[in-house]
Amino acid sequence: MTGKQVLLIEDEPNIIEAIRFILSRDGWAVATHSDGTTALEKVRAVAPNLIILDVMLPGRSGYDILRDLRDDAATKSLPVMMLTARGQSKDRELAERLGVTHFMTKPFSNAEVLENVRTLAGW
Template sequence: MGTTILIAEDEPYIVESLNFLLSREGHRVVSVNDGAAVLETVQREKPDLLVLDVMLPTSNGFEILRQIRNAPGFEDLPVLALTAKGQEADRKLMLDLGANEFVTKPFSNQDLVDRISGLLAQNSNVTHVAGGHE
């Protein structure tokens, strides 16, 4: 498929699980476990989708999402926010900041794969920063 998915998550077992699931679906997976590395990795890897944990070391998902939405060329990057905190205020803030989806941990693997596939399908008619396919 050729799509790249960046996972920003600090829990190793979740990264390992998502890496397995998404690789099996044909995606290239890149991961970071520190909030400070997310924007730099987005700019270097130009992913087709970002899975963003809300609570990361050094910088939280809210601030990271603000930075990404203000970074030229990444305003429309699909973002699926993950959090162990299911409070409605967090969900509303992430969606207001521009997250496309919000998933609470623990999550169903199939539900997460389906949501990611849906976001990628919605975005497939948008020109990707990385060039995309014709």
């Protein structure tokens, strides 16, 4: 696992820009997508090494997307790091039950994001 393709599914433009900046600086290729309904197609199209998934997305929630990813054999073991601004413990529990690889709450520290991305993507 040496690919450095990350797919960021997030709808806040400023946050997209921040994460893209952090990861690009570290040598990652960052694809972004900001709509929940078409997210799975984007995943198939991009075939990322790692997905950073927001929970509250227009059209479809991050949980639903995660469930579909885990149901699909192709993406069953794809590392998924979830980001949420609703930092309640039950959100975390739900995400872990659905098979999230890592769960982070907003606001996050840039270094932490970067480190988690590296770890999860096998670097």
